[in-house]
Amino acid sequence: MSIGYPPALHFLSDLGIEAQVGPGSDATARIRVTPHVTATDGGVRAGVLATLVDVVGGAVAARVLRPDWMATADLTLEVVRPAAGPFVEARATVVRRGRTTLVIEAGVFNVLDEGSDVTVGVEGLRPVGWATMTFAVLPGQSPTSNLEVPGELPDRWAFVGDGLDRPVVEALSISVVDAAEGRISMPVQDYLFNSFGAVQGGVMALLGEVAGAEVLGEAVGPGGNFVATDLRVAYLALGRVGPIVSRSRVLAAQDGGPHRSAVVELFDAGAGDRLTTVINVGAMPAAAAAMGSGW
Amino acid sequence: MTEVSPDDAVAPDAGGPRRLVAEYFRLQQWEIPPTGGQERFSEFGGRAPVDDHQRGAGGGLRMGGLLTSVDSIGGILAGLSVQPDWIVTTSMMATIAHLSHRGPLRLHGRVLRRGRNAVVTGLDVVDEGNDDLAVAAVTMTSAVLDPGGMSLEFVRPVRSPMPPPNPDPQTPEEFFDIEPGEGPMTRLHLADRLRNPWGILHGGAVATLVDVAACRAVAGERADGAHGDPRGNEHAVALAAGDTVIHYLRPARVGPVEARCRVLGGRGGRTLVRVAVHDVGAADRLVDLASVAVLDV
Numbered sequence: 001m002s003i004g005y006p007p008a009l010h011f012l013s014d015l016g017i018e019a020q021v022g023p024g025s026d027a028t029a030r031i032r033v034t035p036h037v038t039a040t041d042g043g044v045r046a047g048v049l050a051t052l053v054d055v056v057g058g059a060v061a062a063r064v065l066r067p068d069w070m071a072t073a074d075l076t077l078e079v080v081r082p083a084a085g086p087f088v089e090a091r092a093t094v095v096r097r098g099r100t101t102l103v104i105e106a107g108v109f110n111v112l113d114e115g116s117d118v119t120v121g122v123e124g125l126r127p128v129g130w131a132t133m134t135f136a137v138l139p140g141q142s143p144t145s146n147l148e149v150p151g152e153l154p155d156r157w158a159f160v161g162d163g164l165d166r167p168v169v170e171a172l173s174i175s176v177v178d179a180a181e182g183r184i185s186m187p188v189q190d191y192l193f194n195s196f197g198a199v200q201g202g203v204m205a206l207l208g209e210v211a212g213a214e215v216l217g218e219a220v221g222p223g224g225n226f227v228a229t230d231l232r233v234a235y236l237a238l239g240r241v242g243p244i245v246s247r248s249r250v251l252a253a254q255d256g257g258p259h260r261s262a263v264v265e266l267f268d269a270g271a272g273d274r275l276t277t278v279i280n281v282g283a284m285p286a287a288a289a290a291m292g293s294g295w
Numbered sequence: 296m297t298e299v300s301p302d303d304a305v306a307p308d309a310g311g312p313r314r315l316v317a318e319y320f321r322l323q324q325w326e327i328p329p330t331g332g333q334e335r336f337s338e339f340g341g342r343a344p345v346d347d348h349q350r351g352a353g354g355g356l357r358m359g360g361l362l363t364s365v366d367s368i369g370g371i372l373a374g375l376s377v378q379p380d381w382i383v384t385t386s387m388m389a390t391i392a393h394l395s396h397r398g399p400l401r402l403h404g405r406v407l408r409r410g411r412n413a414v415v416t417g418l419d420v421v422d423e424g425n426d427d428l429a430v431a432a433v434t435m436t437s438a439v440l441d442p443g444g445m446s447l448e449f450v451r452p453v454r455s456p457m458p459p460p461n462p463d464p465q466t467p468e469e470f471f472d473i474e475p476g477e478g479p480m481t482r483l484h485l486a487d488r489l490r491n492p493w494g495i496l497h498g499g500a501v502a503t504l505v506d507v508a509a510c511r512a513v514a515g516e517r518a519d520g521a522h523g524d525p526r527g528n529e530h531a532v533a534l535a536a537g538d539t540v541i542h543y544l545r546p547a548r549v550g551p552v553e554a555r556c557r558v559l560g561g562r563g564g565r566t567l568v569r570v571a572v573h574d575v576g577a578a579d580r581l582v583d584l585a586s587v588a589v590l591d592v
Binding site (some may be wrong): 073074076078080081095099100103105109120126127128130134136228229230234236237251252257258259261263275278280282285288289291 | 301384386388390391395407408412413415417428429431432434436438440538540542544546559560561562563565566567569581584586588590591
């Protein structure tokens, strides 16, 4: 069933997200794992997982808040082992509904085609990732939203597109301007818009992932291959004009381990270099990331 | 009109028991007004020593202590930006870069966004005693609220000196009245000295509880033969809390307060723990939700 968003020619449609909203305050959403959305540890890229959890969180929020609407205010995601599929499913539930905000948590799981969990020993009982989101509640008739909030939302739907025919970073036209400085650039296009006509929040997280992994990899020397494992995203303003550009700084290695962190700031260059998003990115070398286990 | 210092804002009954949380971590604070008459918000600076009794297994100030200081700076920074209203912290997203600190630590905070209902602040922490090595970066969100009958007026620019060392130092577990133990549940008793001016559990106490509980949960699971340690655990490792996210959902007013943990897995010496904090005496309601990356050190 269609809910009028997104259009067929859209990033979310090309991910092929299928979603289901439960009768209470919960929802699931899943994608098929393809080489076009995976990182070098064999799991789905953190930025794509962030997109998935943003969608499933939005599905819950839309159901719980109607006739009001919402905007993602912050999103956190930690991936504890590669999300290798064959499908990856996010399961979201409401933690707290307040007057101005809604807090949601989501587990991310490797699942089989028919929907059962992939189990490998005791670790199959655990998620591959965990996320939280805060949504700001917007009045349904808010002048900031150009969306006509539907009176009824379906219980199941699928975003159906042609699918990605190349790696997601290429599909989004993300270019690395200066890896050592963590500077990347991405044009703004309808293909990436959310219901406000601005770049979708998951895409902003993906930009942070790319910039963070680049700057952290370069910090250890040429050819450093880092995989992002955790994202903490604060959405400050919409990215509408573009290009969206980044500035990054390396924090440091956490003492004694392979994990490293960077802070990525995203700016809307066409809107007076307005700061739109701050993303703290954690990453580790691909070899270490691929060895994810229960610990 | 009531004029108060930042410490008084945290604890209006100056000299009373509530001042103890503010004094325990000995945070010095100073406002940095905007320059050149620009219509911007003040920034804020802070400095905290790393007293030996507050050091954790990583060698530096424990995450809970670090976030208590961050909460103080971010709180005053956000609060001043919305006066005459005030704020309450709703979430903290902390990235910890270094666990080992020489100290003192220096904090710097700025307002990233002030909206009608919320303020977002960004705070950086560096190790002043180690060439300003990056220690942490934190994004904090606060909800704007009506302070009710409490009138908060400040002498600007706001400054408060570093409190003196405590002659009878306590560990964070002792100070925050956290029961000894190990395993997936850790309990805190809600002593009056741990309440903020609104009578609810101090955000720093929550951060410290989450820190202690997450480390105990990982230690307990590794000691549990039912799950075992896939690495063999031939050599026991010390544990310290690193990157942390806390959502402050509802006030904890009654107590005792329980942190219930679930170890979710991890890689690269980094184990993720989900921590749900419940106010047992208030119908066991969920008051805080956190995730902590517990690090092998």
